[in-house]
Amino acid sequence: MIDYLSPREVASLESERRGGAAWPRVIECFLDGARLLLGWDHGLSEAEIAKRAAIEWPGLRAAIDEAVRFCVERKLHLLGWREENGSWTYFMAVG
Numbered sequence: 001m002i003d004y005l006s007p008r009e010v011a012s013l014e015s016e017r018r019g020g021a022a023w024p025r026v027i028e029c030f031l032d033g034a035r036l037l038l039g040w041d042h043g044l045s046e047a048e049i050a051k052r053a054a055i056e057w058p059g060l061r062a063a064i065d066e067a068v069r070f071c072v073e074r075k076l077h078l079l080g081w082r083e084e085n086g087s088w089t090y091f092m093a094v095g
Contacts, residue, residue: 003036005034022063023063023065023066024070027067029044029048042091042092045083045088045090046087046088049064075095078091078092079091
């Protein structure tokens with residue numbers, strides 16, 4: 001099972017972040033160094049992602065959507081579910 005990003009993937013995230021992209025900061029919410037924090041136990045609400053990634057609310061959904069695309073390209077999954085109050089919670093998985 002893949003549970004870490006390669007040095008090239010980490011460098012790519014850092015480069016995109018330095019270039020001003022917000023979505024790498026979403027991915028970084030689910031990292032411990034290069035190791036992916038997988039599963040429900042590491043799930044984060046949209047509000048927590050916005051706080052940790054320092055992304056303003058209007059741009060958060062677009063950043064999450066772009067992070068999802070990054071994950072899909074690497075056979076990773078940034079999955080989410082809607083809570084009863086309408087907010088979303090996300091977690092990282094592989095497969």
